[in-house]
Amino acid sequence: MTRRIAKVRAPELNGRGWLNTGGETLRIADFRGSFLLLDFWTFCCINCLHVLDELRPVEQKWADELVVVGVHSPKFVHEADPVALAAAVERYAVHHPVLDDPELETWQAYTARAWPTLVLVDPEGYVVAQYAGEGHAHAVDALIGELVEEHRAKGTLQPGDSPYVPPTVEPSDLRFPASAMRLDADRLVVADAGHNEVVVLGAPGAERDGEVLQRIGGFNEPNGVAVVPEHLREQLGYDLVVADTVGHRIAAVTLADGKVRTLAGDGQQWMAGDGVTRLSSPWDVVFWRDLVWIAMAGTHTIWTFDPFTGVVEATCGTTNEGLLDGPVAEAWFAQPSRLAVDTERDRLWIADSETSAIRYLHDVDGELHVSTEVGTGLFDFGLRDGDVAQALFQHPLGVAVLADGSIAVADTYNGAVRRIHDGVVSTLATGLMEPSGLLADDADPTTLLVVESTGHRITALPLGGVVEVDGFAHRTQRPVTEVAAGVELVIDFTPPPGQKVDDRFGPPTQLLVTSTPDALIREGEGRGTDLTRRIVLDPTVGEGVLHVAARAGSCDIEAGEGAACHMHQQDWGVPVRVVVGADAELRLPLGGTA
Structure with a gap:
């Protein structure tokens, strides 16, 4: 019971x-x-x-x-x-x-x-x-x-x-479009998430400018689309690769007949403990270094797909949510959303939305690393121009490389398009309706195409002067929990009715604890399998955020070897303040009855 x-x-x-x-x-x-x-x-x-x-x-x-x-x-x-x-x-x-x-x-x-x-x-x-x-x-x-x-x-x-x-x-040709790519001189291809379609439109300045030329269905909230390089289309047998976000798959499209086929993913969301290669909310795809790179927003990672062998694998990130630079196997991301290839510098730029950051992959001594251009972490955001060390974005979903090598950013929640050039951030436009994708147009380097998602349209933005903005800086405000310097962290978990914790194949639970700033925790940081842990905080630091990630597995009681098993998981960012005499226990509910 x-x-x-x-x-x-x-x-x-x-x-x-x-x-x-x-x-x-x-x-x-x-x-x-x-x-x-x-x-x-x-x-x-x-x-x-x-x-x-x-x-x-x-x-x-x-x-x-x-x-x-x-x-x-x-x-x-x-x-x-x-x-x-x-x-x-x-x-x-x-x-x-x-x-x-x-x-x-x-x-x-x-x-x-x-x-x-x-x-x-x-x-x-x-x-x-x-x-x-x-x-x-x-x-x-x-x-x-x-x-x-x-x-x-x-x-x-x-x-x-x-x-x-x-x-x-209200009906419209596009509904919450997410991104756009140029197909050729006369056509654009759009990931039209709200219609669950990929849409081919007449390109700006073409004879059928803005006209819907083709609709291809069979998707579930597609957010990203990549055009297969022309020299590979015949060999691969398809024209587009689509990040089918809620479909949890990468799909190929052949434009001649509108056929769609799955390249990777089985339609089920990946969960910790899965023994198969599944995807989790792929948000964007690009071709770089002979591979398809995937912004896997659902697991806070970057994946690759080899179009020649069909191999799909996690390449960058640990699944921990946050901002941590370094070798790709150790880096942390937070909902990486849009990717852009920088051919000149051989970089892959990333709009890392939940950290309000712009980051990039590049080689360091022959190994792939992650570095951050703008952004500091999960809780700091705003609208501020100036030096990249001080500049702020608010949940950017788009990034593009301009003809002069500068980086354009769809600063989505600020309704703005920003630019990073020579270590300085400036604002090109404001008043846009959740810009989520950008297309730097080789055919016209003086214009940037902006996908305004909640405006249900694509807008041409002339590249020229900058806009002065009334900037702001913000830190996510949630109630601060007062705790003693020595605190017992308890993750509450009770298996659902008809299920039990199953340890036949090893520890069914996992707990990871870190902090911002790092110095907040004196003892108790790191990874373990017990859902209860004593943590000693530094009173001289005083306050900060505890980052807690917990998992617990449960399986059906009655089904024997064929029992269905489930993984429960959550990441918390808990603002805390060390106070003498405060509660010496911090309980977080992973799951269970009250």
Whole structure:
């Protein structure tokens, strides 16, 4: 049976307003009689987007008993914009009510510490479970299955009509386009994520400028597309390579007949512990050094695909989320999103969105390394020009190499296009609608094509002077946890109903602890298999962020050797302050009943 402790009433749902309710304001009492699953998310977060997808079957299975409510708790300033949130709810096909919580009021009331966090409330209005991270859909499903008969027998399960009201969507040729590449003198090819298509358009200045020439479906939110070099097309037998993001695959397209075939990935998202080569939200693809390079946003890594042998493998990164330079096997990324080849310097530029950084791969003494041009880490962002050491971006999703060797950046959440040249950042344009892709046009080096994602269009931007901006600097603000200098870190994990922790093949758990700044931790840093660890913090440093990454595996109890196994995982960034007499225990919920 599931472990139970004293019941806690679900706090009220407070925020700025509601989406997907037809203008109605909902209260916690409105969900009495149904199971309520609160999904605390923010639309920049790839793990949150994974959870949206993995919850869809649960929503469908328990449609008569369960209501899912998204609680949008923003990280970046732009995400607190209600217009931007409404666009994200449409873009990511969120088909349930969403509470807009820009001040993190409901986030704090439910003691959320991570994006994403799930909280299950029973039909009587009591919190019964909390989960951090992704991979918990099966646990939610199992727990509802255990509780539903109990509440039917008590007469407390009496669901009403769904409060979801779909928004009105205006038709357009492009819908949340993500990136564009030049196919030839007369055509562009666009990854049109909102339509789940790759679209061929008439190129600017061509006879059929802007006209849709071909639509190729069969994708699930494609975000990146690469044109196969002309000298390889006949040999490879296809014209395009597509990063099919929510399809978790790399696909090939033959334009003559519009056929699509899978090059890598089986459509299932990679999770820690998988024994097969799967992909996780590939965001972009480019050809460099005779390979296809893949920005694997879902695992915070860079992969390669050999188009001649079919071999696909992780090349750069550790799956730890953050900003750490050095040899590719040791580097950390955070949702690498767009790639751009710098032929002149033999570099691969990377828009590393969650660290608001622009980074690059290059050779150092014959080995591939990662270096950062602009950016400092997960929590610092803004809009600031000047020397690269001081400049700031806000969740950039696009990067391109211009004809003069400077680097153009789609500074997405600032609605701007920026430029890095000779160690200095300047702003070329502002007022754009979530620019997410850039195309430096060899045919016209005086113009940069900008993919405005929430504008559903491609805009030609003349390259010329700079724009003066009222800059700002921001550090992600979340409630600071006061702790003693010696603190016991406890990761709470309980296997879902019908499952157990299975250690037949080695330790089923893993815990990694680091900090910013590094000097914050005196003892207890590093990797281990115990989900409880004593950490000694340096009072002279005083405060900082604990970076905690935890995993736990569970398997079905009854199925023997054929038992289905699941991996639960989450990364936390917990702001802490060392205070004499403060709590000597820090508990983080990976997953389990309340």
